[in-house]
Amino acid sequence: MNDALEISNVKARYCAASDLTPVDPAAAxxxxRQVFTEDVVGDYGFRVFEGFEELTGFMTTVVAGSSDWMLHMVHTPLIAIDGDHATGDWTVMSQMKRSGSGQIDTVIGRYADEFRRTENGWKICRLRFERLA
Incomplete structure (x- = not known):
């Protein structure tokens, strides 16, 4: 399979796992585990999370605890590959239904990710999210 397509599929699996966090944190x-390296760094603009446990702990408890459902939609990938390292930028729109209030929130932003080729294929080793709205 083409490296760029594999990287796009990794990002799609990230979105699918993110969308599972409110309804099935264990499955998320x-x-x-399929998309992140153990030493992944996640920068969401308000805090930097270092390592798989810290990042996914936040995603599967705080995010899962504040939303009934989530839907990530990523667009216009720009992927650059240099050997066993790659970068990928995406525009994202995410919608979520807030627990309790039932309010539907929309978040618009950009992802700037770094990927590393591992023995198990491409994985995200650094994720940066910039919220625009």
Missing amino acids: LSGF
């Missing part, structure tokens, strides 16, 4: 965690 299993999905995250």
Whole structure:
């Protein structure tokens, strides 16, 4: 399979796992194991999470605890590959239904990710999210 397509599929699996966090945190965690390196760094603009456990702990508890459902939609990938390292930028729109209030929130932003080729294929080793709205 083409490296760029594999990287796009990794990002799609990240979105699918993220969307599972409110309804099935255990399945989301299993999905995250398929897409993140153990030393992943996640920068969401308000805090930097270092390592798989810290990042996914936040995603499967705080995010899962505040939403009834989530839907990530990523667009316009720009992927650059240099050997066993790659970068990928995506525009994202995410919608979520907030627990309790039932309010539907929409978040618009950009992802700037770094990928590393591992013995198990491409994985995200650094994720940066910039919220635009």
